[in-house]
Amino acid sequence: MGRTKLAVIGGSGIYDIEGLEGAEWVRVDTPWGAPSDAILTGTLAGTDMAFLPRHGRGHVHSPSSVPYRANIDALKRLGVTDVISVSAVGSFREEMAPGDFVVVDQFIDRTFARDKSFFGPGCVAHVSVAHPTCPRLSTACVSAARGAGVTVHDGGTYLAMEGPQFSTLAESRTYREAWGCDVIGMTNMPEAKLAREAELCYASVAMVTDYDSWHPDHGEVDVTRIIATLQGNAAHARAMITAVAPALGGDRAPCPHGCDRALDFAIITQPDARDPAVTARLDAVAGRVLG
Template structure:
């Protein structure tokens, strides 16, 4: 099986430069339409698929992003690895606006989203103890540093529902009590769904602001965020162009991301709802 890199672009990252044979493709999924068409092509010899998470022109809020359709569509196109980039606030002085953080943990505080492909008719439980792929994350870290980006290795991402930014009390709680490093609105349930779909997943948090905890920076201001987003988008594209050479030839994931469903499905074969199983053809066809 050939390696194919899927990229989910966050706020401000709506395309990738330099794709050979670039084509915007519509993909139908049992979970509805993805956020947008998917830009496919080749980049430095590797097959790529790029999906703007909010849609071109930023039409989806964090709560209305069709997360299941997005992950299904990338899997359906043959993606093996997914790199998610997203704008985030920082809880750490040293993680400054313009820096990137390679996230390795999440705290999920979202509540208005469908979080699983599975349910009544076909029940499954996957482990997300380590929700990102160490190999893919390491490649992103190396690519970012080679591109001259200030990269931070590891961090806990607080996923909030939004669309409003944090209150000061929430910001202090997440930073001082829970020990989070960055805050965003879109990596959950995305990371959980990627694990259910047996995709290697890496999360790159592009810091735009200090949330509301910082005594010298005041409340989050959207105009300031937009200014940082522009620079971050260019950095993200530069990072992505370096990934194909670092990832190399396809191989089984050493951490088992591509085998997450081996022992996850609990519903007996005779009790599985055929309609539910049919809907899982791309996500779980390997085991169903």
């Protein structure tokens, strides 16, 4: 039995939580560069917590420039076991209205300008992301959100686009009608893939801010309206996190879905062929299996 340490990756409005004890901003060095920002650590309802502003305080990173590898590596170095990603999305479904939450369980990755793996030449690995989120952690998020009075949808497919521009009308219609996606955002990939490589349980809570551009009655995406909706969503997200922390508890059993053992059979490169410089960078994310 280990200890739970819950990380929340999200915007600045998420981590201002009443009741966080021993709050301290800490800086973490990683072999992948600096994370988006310092990380706020503390304890909430007996659960160790870490809050990472994905875009940095003041929103200094675009979706493409977020240092995803450094962020996940830094959380792993802090002893994090579970990650809740909180992010803004557009909706492709009438019933997934602005202000609602969608606890995502699938992704289509359309990003192209980001480093998507910790592994590569010198140490090759292939993890499964058939089911890219952790059902146990996702269920806890659904229950906590409902308990906080949020309209939450259990399951959905998230289209990850590169950005920073929003979709064309043709793209929006394609993602909705031909591909069957439910929401669209710019930040959950490669974050979810890297969390799996780092053997972290990962849940994605998508906060709907708009209907993207497909909706005939809402027109094109308006940033001012998105920000206004986000402010209301942030209060709901704080309430959800305040509820989910005690639900997870301080003691942690192995993940029943194997998220924390994702690397058991993933590394393909034989030990005597591994590049020591590459494996040295993997000390946090893959140290359990690399020794």
